Amino acid sequence: MIARNAFSQLRxxxxxxxxxxxxxxxTYVVPVGLVLFGTGWPRLLGGIAWMLMxxxxxxxxxxYQRSWLWSVFLPxxxxxxxxxxxxSALAYWRGAGGEWKGRAxxxxxx
Numbered sequence: 052m053i054a055r056n057a058f059s060q061l062r063x064x065x066x067x068x069x070x071x072x073x074x075x076x077x078t079y080v081v082p083v084g085l086v087l088f089g090t091g092w093p094r095l096l097g098g099i100a101w102m103l104m105x106x107x108x109x110x111x112x113x114x115y116q117r118s119w120l121w122s123v124f125l126p127x128x129x130x131x132x133x134x135x136x137x138x139s140a141l142a143y144w145r146g147a148g149g150e151w152k153g154r155a156x157x158x159x160x161x
Contacts, residue, residue: 053132053135053136053139055139056139057132057135057136057139057140058136058139058140058142058143059139059143061136061140063143065140068136068137068140071136072133072136072137075129075130075132075133076133078104078129079104079125079126079129079130080126080129080130081097082096082097082098082100082101082104082126083097083101083126084097085097085098085100086098086101101123101126104125104126105119105122105123105125106122108122108125109122
C-alpha cells in the first residue's frame with residue numbers, strides 16, 4: 052500500500068521526495084545515530100529525542116494493545132516507510148506506477 056501511493060502523495064515531486072527524506076532522516080534516524088555513535092552532549096540529546104519520540108508514539112501502540120517496547124522501534128518503521136517511498140518513486144519513474152492486482156495505479160505520463 053505504501054509503495055503504491057507514497058510518491059503520488061508527494062505530487063510526483065522530486066523536491067518533495069528529497070525534503071521528506073531529509074525530514075524523516077533528521078527526525079527519526081539521526082537521534083538513533085547519535086545514541087549509537089555520538090559522545091557527550093550529542094549522545095545525551097539523541098537519547099532524549101529518541102525517548103520523547105517513543106513516548107509520543109506509546110499511546111498509539113497501547114491503543115493496538117502492544118507492549119510499549121514497540122514504540123522504541125519507531126525509527127526503524129520510519130526507515131521502512133522511506134524505503135517504500137523510494138520504491139514508489141522508482142516505479143513511477145520507470146513508468147510502472149504502483150501496481151496492484153496486476154494493474155498499474157499511478158503511471159508516469161510520457
